[in-house]
Amino acid sequence: MIVRIMGEGQWKLADSHFAELNALDDELLEEMESGDEAGFRRTLGALLDAVRRMGSPLPDDALEPSELILPAPDASLAEVREMLSDDGLIPG
């Protein structure tokens, strides 16, 4: 499966890695919904690190759709919350 980290690029990961990623991802969502900024930052960092560690980066000119997308490393809780609001990631 291909995961994009926004502003960074894409990584290809084996399906076997998704249990770990999903656990972190669900934790991240919970922290975002509860407004736990510190926890959110910590979990986002851990999730991005896990993707980078377990995945192999795709070359820049590769053309593969991302099945999963992660916020940029410096994205704040508020920004991610806004992206996931009704208006969505991209307004319009």
Add this chain to the structure above:
Amino acid sequence: MSGVMKRMGMIFRAKANKALDRAEDPRETLDYSYQKQVELLQKVRRGVADVATSRKRLELQLTQLQGQSAKLEEQGRKALALGREDLAREALTRRSALQQQVSDLETQHRTLQGEEEKLTLASQRLQAKVDAFRTKKETIKATYTAAQAQTRIGEAFSGISEEMGDVGMAIQRAEDKTAQLQARAGAIDELLASGALDDPTGMAKDDITAELDRLSSGSDVELELQRMKAELSGGSAKPAIEGGASSQSAQPQDRPDFHKR
């Protein structure tokens, strides 16, 4: 419940084509757009393949019908040879019906061939466009990356200029301080000269000079006094010393005064 990355993925896919230019990273949207074009190209190619398959199927049917037609013609010929004109007529009637089908199929075949050629051409044109877009996309991505790098360089430069600014400030401060010191020195000179400040630097007149000055100022006083007395006693404007030294006709009351001294 789906996590952040799943939801972002879904939202991104749903929204990306609506506002490509407002997405987080133009490179990402270019890739997305290219991907869409490739998908379209694949659809067109599938269309071409479908039409070609239909054409093949028609060709097979035509071959089959032509075979049947030939067979009926042969049967008609045999029936005539055997004196069975009725059978021959039946065979030729069926053959005629088949020929009509063959003619219809041939028309369809030509239409399909035309469609296939048009689609093939469209596919080739689209392929060229997609290839061109890919090149352009890579150029834009490279330009964007370069622009990002340039921004970083710009930021570094502004950092340097800030430091240069600091240096400038230091020079300015040094200049200000120098000017201030010079002004202060000038003011002190003036104050010393005016006597408002005592000179602590040993620039004051020494004792001998002071005594000489005192003496000179004392004799000036005496000379002035004499001149005034001379004026009062008889209008002679000559200094008393001069009078005393050069004229014997000087008045007697002048002399004792002079000698008192």
